[in-house]
Amino acid sequence: MTLPQTPDQHGKGEVELAVSLGPLRLRHPVINASGTFDLGEMEAHYERDFVADFPFSAYVPKTVTLEARAGNPPPRVSETACGMINAIGLANPGLQSFLNSLPALAKLREPVIVSVGGSQREDYVAVVEALEKTLDSATKGSVPQVAGYELNVSCPNVRTGCLAIGTDPAETAALVSAVRPLTARLLVVKLTPNVTDVVVVARAAVDAGADCLSLVNTFRALVVDSVTLKPFLGNRTGGLCGPAIKPIALRLVHDVAAALPVPVIGMGGITTGLDALEFIACGATAVAIGAANFAAVDAGERIVAELEAELRARCLPSVSAARGLALPGSARSARDA
Numbered sequence: 001m002t003l004p005q006t007p008d009q010h011g012k013g014e015v016e017l018a019v020s021l022g023p024l025r026l027r028h029p030v031i032n033a034s035g036t037f038d039l040g041e042m043e044a045h046y047e048r049d050f051v052a053d054f055p056f057s058a059y060v061p062k063t064v065t066l067e068a069r070a071g072n073p074p075p076r077v078s079e080t081a082c083g084m085i086n087a088i089g090l091a092n093p094g095l096q097s098f099l100n101s102l103p104a105l106a107k108l109r110e111p112v113i114v115s116v117g118g119s120q121r122e123d124y125v126a127v128v129e130a131l132e133k134t135l136d137s138a139t140k141g142s143v144p145q146v147a148g149y150e151l152n153v154s155c156p157n158v159r160t161g162c163l164a165i166g167t168d169p170a171e172t173a174a175l176v177s178a179v180r181p182l183t184a185r186l187l188v189v190k191l192t193p194n195v196t197d198v199v200v201v202a203r204a205a206v207d208a209g210a211d212c213l214s215l216v217n218t219f220r221a222l223v224v225d226s227v228t229l230k231p232f233l234g235n236r237t238g239g240l241c242g243p244a245i246k247p248i249a250l251r252l253v254h255d256v257a258a259a260l261p262v263p264v265i266g267m268g269g270i271t272t273g274l275d276a277l278e279f280i281a282c283g284a285t286a287v288a289i290g291a292a293n294f295a296a297v298d299a300g301e302r303i304v305a306e307l308e309a310e311l312r313a314r315c316l317p318s319v320s321a322a323r324g325l326a327l328p329g330s331a332r333s334a335r336d337a
């Protein structure tokens with residue numbers, strides 16, 4: 001394919017990167033994927049003020065569960081061809097610790113979308129209820145702007161809850177129906193690719209009141225230890241992510257965006273601005289960066305800069321102008337821009 005220009009032949013003029021995720025205005029469409037960019041850890045390891053200078057347009061912390069979770073036995077992570085597999089098992093210090101950490105995030109200028117997980121519906125409800133109570137009673141400026149929740153019903157590495165909910169449309173609907181009345185904030189449901197038809201679960205979530213869908217979480221997978229010929233991960237199986245999954249993730253985002261009227265956060269193997277643009281063409285309003293954060297601490301800002309260059313190279317004036325170009329019925333092409 002011949003492009004009108006290449007990224008290094010930039011046209012002049014502003015490219016509008018801001019997008020609206022429902023009521024939420026983001027300064028650009030690139031956010032982090034839960035569990036792959038921990039602000040506390042970043043601040044501890046690098047001499048850089050990540051709170052004052054946050055690379056993403058929203059912060060999605062590691063999934064929070066009601067009780068602290070130790071996670072799965074090691075090894076928990078392995079590199080694979082074109083990707084990585086993990087079986088962290090939602091290790092996190094639990095709700096109370098997360099609540100305690102909120103004041104430290106108060107200076108964050110970007111909105112926070114709290115990822116919530118659980119073994120059963122009641123756990124999710126308890127976490128959202130507690131957060132709403134804390135946020136409602138907090139004095140202005142003492143906590144970050146929590147703009148919404150992402151219900152993680154898609155972690156493949158825990159024995160109960162999560163994936164059992166996200167693979168069952170009725171369970172997903174019941175969970176969303178239980179959480180919806182608790183909050184007026186943006187309610188995102190994070191979908192699993194480990195189903196036959198992702199649109200069925202997506203529709204169940206939206207019909208029950210979800211404002212937005214994010215996908216994909218990782219694909220259930222297994223790596224074999226070449227010496228012992230046993231499963232390598234302590235949990236035996238894990239979740240595959242990274243570039244290896246990108247074409248499948250694109251297809252799933254495309255199917256959901258084509259079928260449903262709510263905004264979609266697309267993710268799965270994004271490592272470049274062009275990857276991000278492909279997800280946007282498949283209907284994503286925002287994109288999330290996961291495994292790429294483990295390869296480079298500056299992946300977020302690099303991908304935003306590359307995305308802007310890719311838009312400009314195609315003479316696309318905004319992210320919105322690129323959205324949905326790959327969807328059925330879109331007569332336009334980037335060449336028409």
Ligand SMILES: Cc1cc2nc3c(=O)[nH]c(=O)nc-3n(C[C@H](O)[C@H](O)[C@H](O)COP(=O)(O)O)c2cc1C
Nearest residue numbers: 033034035063086152216217241242268269290291
């Ligand atoms: C080490 C690791 C930990 C993760 N932890 C979470 C998590 O706590 N909650 C969640 O919803 N997704 C979690 N994920 C999944 C990512 O958010 C993302 O959906 C997935 O990795 C696909 O994106 P990617 O291919 O860009 O990595 C995790 C992924 C990795 C690699």
